[in-house]
Structure formats: structure tokens, C-alpha cells
Amino acid sequence: MRNITASKLYDYMQCPHRVWRDIYGPQDEKIKKTNPFVQLLWDRGIVYEKEVISKSGKLLDLSNGSLEQRFKSTIEAMNKKTPLIYQGVLINDNIVGIPDLLKLMPDGTYIPVDIKSGAGREGVDENEGEEGKLKKHYAVQLALYVDVLNKLGFENKKQGLIIDINGNEVIYNLNETIGLKNKMTFWELYEQTFNNVSILVNNEDKNKPALGGICKLCPWYNSCHKWAEDNDDLTGLFYLGRSKRDVLEEDANIHNIQDILSIDVKELIELKKEDKNLLKGIGQATIEKIVKRADVLKNIKKPVLYNKIYLPSVSYELFFDIEDDPTQEFVYLHGIYQRNNGKEKFIDFTAKNISLEEEKTAWQNFWGYIKFLPKNDFAVYYYSPHEKSTYRRMQKKYPDVISEKELESFFENPNVIDLYGVVLKNTDWPLSSYSIKSLAVYLEFKWRDETPSGALSIEWFNKYIETGDKKILKRILLYNEDDCKATMILKDALYQMNKKY
Numbered sequence: 487m488r489n490i491t492a493s494k495l496y497d498y499m500q501c502p503h504r505v506w507r508d509i510y511g512p513q514d515e516k517i518k519k520t521n522p523f524v525q526l527l528w529d530r531g532i533v534y535e536k537e538v539i540s541k542s543g544k545l546l547d548l549s550n551g552s553l554e555q556r557f558k559s560t561i562e563a564m565n566k567k568t569p570l571i572y573q574g575v576l577i578n579d580n581i582v583g584i585p586d587l588l589k590l591m592p593d594g595t596y597i598p599v600d601i602k603s604g605a606g607r608e609g610v611d612e613n614e615g616e617e618g619k620l621k622k623h624y625a626v627q628l629a630l631y632v633d634v635l636n637k638l639g640f641e642n643k644k645q646g647l648i649i650d651i652n653g654n655e656v657i658y659n660l661n662e663t664i665g666l667k668n669k670m671t672f673w674e675l676y677e678q679t680f681n682n683v684s685i686l687v688n689n690e691d692k693n694k695p696a697l698g699g700i701c702k703l704c705p706w707y708n709s710c711h712k713w714a715e716d717n718d719d720l721t722g723l724f725y726l727g728r729s730k731r732d733v734l735e736e737d738a739n740i741h742n743i744q745d746i747l748s749i750d751v752k753e754l755i756e757l758k759k760e761d762k763n764l765l766k767g768i769g770q771a772t773i774e775k776i777v778k779r780a781d782v783l784k785n786i787k788k789p790v791l792y793n794k795i796y797l798p799s800v801s802y803e804l805f806f807d808i809e810d811d812p813t814q815e816f817v818y819l820h821g822i823y824q825r826n827n828g829k830e831k832f833i834d835f836t837a838k839n840i841s842l843e844e845e846k847t848a849w850q851n852f853w854g855y856i857k858f859l860p861k862n863d864f865a866v867y868y869y870s871p872h873e874k875s876t877y878r879r880m881q882k883k884y885p886d887v888i889s890e891k892e893l894e895s896f897f898e899n900p901n902v903i904d905l906y907g908v909v910l911k912n913t914d915w916p917l918s919s920y921s922i923k924s925l926a927v928y929l930e931f932k933w934r935d936e937t938p939s940g941a942l943s944i945e946w947f948n949k950y951i952e953t954g955d956k957k958i959l960k961r962i963l964l965y966n967e968d969d970c971k972a973t974m975i976l977k978d979a980l981y982q983m984n985k986k987y
């Protein structure tokens with residue numbers, strides 16, 4: 487029987503297929519080299535854990551030795567009521583848990599503690615005073631430790647603790663329900679997850695990959711993409727994820743993209759009206775959209791613009807993209823590719839060290855540049871809502887750089903255009919992803935870097951800060967410039983497509 491660990495539960499929460507593929511997938515297709523960004527996150531997690539541990543006072547360190555030895559020592563230590571145990575091992579049958587800490591509570595019970603280099607809750611907005619929800623993937627990991635503790639006879643009241651990146655101690659009460667709508671408790675979620683993982687690790691069932699944003703950093707990226715292509719899987723259709731794929735397969739017997747083309751939309755909508763449980767979560771608009779997308783992918787095989795779109799005719803066109811490190815909430819680069827009267831140039835506003843001052847100065851300089859442009863005679867193009875939401879967050883951080891009102895009116899300007907929104911609303915492409923990289927590559931644009939990626943740019947920036955190596959900074963700037971240029975290529979393609987209206 488294979489072991490079930492907290493990290494397997496974590497993987498399952500990220501992607502339900504990952505657990506099976508890790509064990510039974512075609513190992514020769516797995517990318518062997520760890521993604522440098524993933525490595526950066528791991529390294530950062532280790533550094534933070536060490537920092538917390540160094541401040542934790544006296545503890546029993548059980549991080550060395552074989553699992554069996556550590557398990558024996560953990561039981562002995564808990565029987566002796568040792569106040570704090572680091573990297574103790576909990577084993578029961580095939581369940582193996584290694585919480586970062588086991589902490590003795592005043593009532594004599596032990597609570598498992600995990601140190602995380604992320605926020606202890608999700609959707610926290612300190613400025614708005616919002617507390618945020620407990621994270622499911624943290625909860626199931628803590629629940630596994632609690633489960634083993636209880637099975638070993640060490641009572642725990644179904645509670646765990648997270649020490650998060652801000653040093654907050656967040657209690658996870660596993661008897662709590664997941665949300666207002668979802669009445670399942672975190673404990674029930676754990677039991678369900680555990681069962682599903684058990685079935686997968688024992689190869690009693692096999693689930694399928696589902697292409698999505700999460701795949702980008704996964705070592706199975708190439709393998710699952712190949713599988714989706716070979717099987718003409720529905721998740722190869724942009725925006726059709728695992729849950730919709732599974733519903734379409736089960737309720738409508740639609741198993742691949744080709745099958746979508748034979749959907750009789752009217753008939754399906756009528757059937758849906760008669761049976762409210764049919765195709766739950768998939769409305770008429772979605773059905774129509776996926777039929778159109780499948781048609782573009784399989785038959786039309788070129789991009790389609792459904793409506794005339796607004797693309798202003800102005801003297802200055804700016805193609806804009808930011809680079810930021812969300813793990814530190816730090817924006818290190820505001821890049822602009824400027825086109826004016828046929829002349830093109832790249833302008834960057836870059837923070838050269840990780841400090842509030844440097845971040846603020848770069849942002850201030852960006853706004854200085856924007857304010858210098860001829861009023862009503864410029865347009866700004868960017869790709870994704872990320873720029874806007876990041877700038878809103880920055881405005882709260884640096885309210886003296888730009889007021890909320892000024893920032894909002896900048897984004898409300900009809901000449902400041904999120905091309906991703908335009909693409910989503912008005913176009914379809916014969917592609918499984920509508921990311922700027924996919925679209926620009928389709929339009930034959932080439933990034934100069936061999937491995938262009940936003941996640942890698944974060945890793946490069948951290949390396950640049952560490953080493954001061956100017957070559958790394960150059961690579962970051964080149965990459966950002968190409969991202970901005972890719973936005974320009976897309977805008978120009980849309981302009982050409984717009985001509986038919």
C-alpha cells in the first residue's frame with residue numbers, strides 16, 4: 487500500500503490528476519529540471535521556516551534520521567509532554583504526516599503547526615478590514631496531521647495552526663463549514679480528499695488531465711498537453727476547464743472537441759429547460775460560445791472578429807506591461823513600448839533594489855511620463871486585468887503618488903484598453919489558450935529570450951538583486967520589451983481584422 491502524505495493532498499487540491507500521473511504517468515515525459523520559479527518558492531519557504539524556527543525558543547529538533555526513528559522519538563516526546571517538537575513524524579498505517587511543529591497546548595493536547603510563506607487566509611484585504619477565508623489546501627494538510635494524532639491516541643479537537651508569512655498565527659478549526667453557501671466542513675473536505683487520493687495512489691481509478699493555468703509550472707506540462715491533443719480533449723478548448731468538461735461528458739455524451747460540432751444548440755437548451763439538473767453550471771451563452779470556439783479551432787482555423795471594435799487613432803500609442811513579484815507584493819518594472827509617428831522606442835521604469843522607496847520612485851516616474859503625454863492624443867494598450875488591479879493596490883500603498891480618483895479616471899479613459907477584454911468579448915482564435923504569448927506566437931512574433939515567462943522573470947529579478955549582475959537586468963528588460971511588442975503585434979492584427987467592418 488502506498489503512503490498518503492500531506493503533500494499528496496496538497497497536489498490533489500491543486501490538480502486532481504497530478505497524484506495519479508506522478509505515480510503511474512509516463513515518467514519519460516516528465517520534465518526533470520525543476521522550474522526555477524518553483525525552486526525560488528521552495529527556497530524562500532525554507533528560509534522563512536528557518537527564520538520562524540530560530541525565533542521559536544527551545545524546541546526538540548527531530549528533523550534528522552530515518553522516518554521510523556523520528557516517529558519513535560516523536561511518540562516518546564509527546565508522551566513526555568515536550569512543549570515544542572520540530573519536524574516530528576506521525577505515522578498510522580499508510581498515512582504519514584510531518585508537521586513543521588507539534589505544539590503542546592495548555593490542556594495537554596497537541597496541535598499541528600505548519601509554517602507557510604503565503605498568507606494564512608485567502609482574499610485578505612487589510613485595508614478593507616476583511617479577514618478572508620481559510621485556505622482549503624492548508625486545511626486538508628493540517629487535517630491529515632490531526633487525523634494521525636487522533637488515531638495514535640493523542641487527542642486533538644480537530645484544530646491546526648498556520649504561521650503565515652506575516653507572522654500571523656491562524657487557527658484552523660476543521661469543524662467549520664467551508665463557506666456560507668458550501669455547508670461542507672473542512673473535516674468532511676479532508677475525508678473526501680483523502681478517499682479520492684487513496685483511490686488514485688492505489689490505481690483503483692484513473693482520472694484525466696485537464697489543461698488550465700495551473701499547468702504552466704507543472705513538470706507534466708508537455709505530457710498533459712500531448713495527451714489533450716492526442717485525445718482531442720475538451721479542455722483543449724480555451725476556457726473549458728475540468729468541471730465543465732466532466733459535466734459535458736456525463737450529461738451530454740460529448741467526449742471531444744469534434745463532438746461539440748455536432749451539438750444541436752436549440753435542442754440542448756430545450757432539454758435543459760425540461761431538466762434543471764442537466765448541464766448544471768453550463769448556461770446557454772456558454773454552450774453557444776464553446777460551439778463557436780470549436781468551429782474556429784476545427785473548421786475555420788483562423789482568428790475571427792465578431793464585432794467592430796474601438797481602436798483609437800492617436801499620435802502616441804503605448805503598449806504597456808508590468809513585471810511584479812506577487813510573493814513579495816513588489817512591482818519592479820513598468821515597461822512601455824512607445825510608437826509615435828512611425829518611431830518606436832522602449833521605455834522602462836525599473837526598481838533596482840527591493841525597497842519601498844525604489845518601488846515608489848519607479849511608479850512615480852511612470853506617472854510623470856504619462857502626465858507628459860499630449861492629452862486626448864494617446865492610447866494605452868495592455869493585456870489582462872492584472873495591471874489595473876495591481877495599480878489599485880499600489881495606489882493604496884502610495885496615495886501621494888496618484889489619487890484614487892486620478893487612477894480610476896486613467897483606466898476609465900476609453901483610450902486605455904485592456905486588449906484581453908477585447909479579445910475575450912469579440913474574437914475567437916484557433917488556439918487552446920488566449921494568453922498574449924499564444925496569440926503573438928500565432929501571429930509569428932518571436933521573443934528574443936529562449937524561455938520567456940513571467941514566472942521566470944521573477945526568478946531573474948531575485949537573482950539580479952542577489953548578484954547585481956547587469957546581464958540579468960538586461961534579460962529582464964528585453965523580455966518585458968518583447969511582451970510590450972507582442973501587445974503591439976496583437977493590436978495591429980486586430981486593426982487589420984477590424985477593417986472588414
Ligand code: SF4
Nearest residue numbers: 501695696701704710
Ligand atoms: S500538467 Fe496540468 S493537468 Fe497535468 S498534472 Fe500538471 S497540473 Fe495536472
